[in-house]
Amino acid sequence: MKNYVLTPGPVPVPEFVMLEMAKPIIHHRTEEFEEIFYKATQGLKKVFMTEEEVLILASSGTGAMDAAICNTLSKGDTALVVNGGKFGERWLKICKAYGVNTIEIKVEWGKAVSPKVIEDALKENKSIKAILVQASETSTGVEHPIEDIAKLTKSRDDIILIVDGITAVGAFPVEFDKWGIDILIGGSQKAFMMPPGLAFIVLSKKAWDFNDKSDLPKFYLDLSQAHKNSLKKTSPWTPAVTLVIGLNAVLEYFEKLGLEKLFERHSILSEATTKGFEAMGLENFAKGCTSTALSVIKSPEGIDAGLIIKGLKKKYGMIVAGGQDQAKGKIFRITHMGYVDKADIISVIAGVEGILTELKYKFEPGSGVAKATQILDKL
Numbered sequence: 350m351k352n353y354v355l356t357p358g359p360v361p362v363p364e365f366v367m368l369e370m371a372k373p374i375i376h377h378r379t380e381e382f383e384e385i386f387y388k389a390t391q392g393l394k395k396v397f398m399t400e401e402e403v404l405i406l407a408s409s410g411t412g413a414m415d416a417a418i419c420n421t422l423s424k425g426d427t428a429l430v431v432n433g434g435k436f437g438e439r440w441l442k443i444c445k446a447y448g449v450n451t452i453e454i455k456v457e458w459g460k461a462v463s464p465k466v467i468e469d470a471l472k473e474n475k476s477i478k479a480i481l482v483q484a485s486e487t488s489t490g491v492e493h494p495i496e497d498i499a500k501l502t503k504s505r506d507d508i509i510l511i512v513d514g515i516t517a518v519g520a521f522p523v524e525f526d527k528w529g530i531d532i533l534i535g536g537s538q539k540a541f542m543m544p545p546g547l548a549f550i551v552l553s554k555k556a557w558d559f560n561d562k563s564d565l566p567k568f569y570l571d572l573s574q575a576h577k578n579s580l581k582k583t584s585p586w587t588p589a590v591t592l593v594i595g596l597n598a599v600l601e602y603f604e605k606l607g608l609e610k611l612f613e614r615h616s617i618l619s620e621a622t623t624k625g626f627e628a629m630g631l632e633n634f635a636k637g638c639t640s641t642a643l644s645v646i647k648s649p650e651g652i653d654a655g656l657i658i659k660g661l662k663k664k665y666g667m668i669v670a671g672g673q674d675q676a677k678g679k680i681f682r683i684t685h686m687g688y689v690d691k692a693d694i695i696s697v698i699a700g701v702e703g704i705l706t707e708l709k710y711k712f713e714p715g716s717g718v719a720k721a722t723q724i725l726d727k728l
């Protein structure tokens with residue numbers, strides 16, 4: 350059976366990227382690789398919408414989240430953490446590991462944080478040094494209002510805004526320089542349509558000032574080392590050579606397509622998925638604040654989402670992600686990032702129609718596919 354990986358990371362990788370990465374390995378301490386590395390950092394600047402140096406780390410996304418904390422904060426500092434899902438929780442865990450105090454803004458899963466709540470928290474707690482938030486919370490499919498949150502920190506030099514953009518950067522606009530974000534993180538296995546293994550991180554001048562004063566321990570993820578080396582077209586440790594080569598193929602493709610078109614693709618795939626499932630009576634979990642990087646769909650009342658997920662895998666070879674913790678059994682998650690196209694969306698909706706018919710859910714067969722197909726004509 351043919352397998353379809355439709356999870357919001359890892360995502361399907363296009364053949365042209367795989368073929369680039371299949372070429373013989375080259376050594377990293379060579380002019381040839383330095384040019385490749387440099388080209389990648391230049392291409393990343395465009396996707397991160399910044400003039401600052403975007404650093405390439407050989408780690409998964411969590412490595413860059415860890416680096417963001419240990420390179421800017423100090424023991425006993427206080428961070429304001431937006432916790433609206435599994436990845437918001439991860440910020441709390443990283444802070445705890447480093448002895449950084451946290452003030453938690455708990456957000457109901459499936460809802461976006463209100464910038465007003467953040468504003469009030471900042472007024473109440475003058476000691477807050479950083480705000481930690483996701484641009485796209487992958488466990489719930491929510492997009493948090495980063496531009497508005499940045500308005501609260503942009504003109505202050507005593508606080509930085511750290512944004513996990515792991516399922517945002519490359520999927521929709523996150524304007525690092527213009528909005529005044531201080532740290533932004535991306536990951537290779539998401540909108541960069543690559544295998545896992547690379548994380549990207551960029552720091553504002555303000556964040557580098559914080560770095561000067563930070564006393565938390567760091568070695569492998571010491572960003573000042575990565576920065577110094579990046580300016581010399583290299584990295585302090587052995588880089589993930591093959592992945593960087595693949596990254597350049599992706600960045601060239603992004604350049605050819607244009608960022609606007611790239612973002613529009615995610616947007617249309619997202620709209621078609623949401624409206625397709627809606628036509629069958631299935632709601633989007635993040636209604637009104639949907640990240641276009643993925644769709645998180647609620648299972649119909651009385652039907653465990655696990656049955657849909659298992660059914661898709663067994664019957665059609667389609668792999669979608671489930672919910673975690675409180676959302677377990679209630680939702681299923683489908684990527685719009687990576688090498689996914691109209692046919693993937695039509696297929697997964699048709700697959701869910703097939704499973705739900707077996708489970709005796711009452712809906713008009715074909716309604717989801719018909720609606721999605723109509724919207725996908727825009728692509």
Ligand SMILES: Cc1ncc(COP(=O)(O)O)c(C=O)c1O
Nearest residue numbers: 409410411436485487513515516
């Ligand atoms: C929003 C978000 N943050 C952080 C992570 C963690 O990244 P990684 O699994 O690459 O360490 C993920 C991965 O799914 C994510 O989607």
